[in-house]
Amino acid sequence: MTEQKIEKLEILKKGVMFDLLTKGIGHTRFKESSLLKIPEQWKIKSLKDTSIKIIDGDRGQHYPNKKELYKRGFCFF
Numbered sequence: 001m002t003e004q005k006i007e008k009l010e011i012l013k014k015g016v017m018f019d020l021l022t023k024g025i026g027h028t029r030f031k032e033s034s035l036l037k038i039p040e041q042w043k044i045k046s047l048k049d050t051s052i053k054i055i056d057g058d059r060g061q062h063y064p065n066k067k068e069l070y071k072r073g074f075c076f077f
Contacts, residue, residue: 027039
């Protein structure tokens with residue numbers, strides 16, 4: 001019973017996160033993009049054109065600690 005509730009909440013969470021990451025909060029006007037409909041104010045950028053730093057194989061200060069890891073699913077770091 002508890003596992004079923006957890007699974008349902010995880011499905012709900014995925015849906016809410018998808019809406020948040022694709023529609024934002026409070027936006028009412030959307031435009032078509034090469035990916036999907038997004039708020040008019042948003043722009044699509046390549047990661048290489050942002051200040052986001054993607055590192056590979058770091059096991060030092062950027063490695064997630066035990067509290068940041070999930071028992072199931074993925075941890076993006």
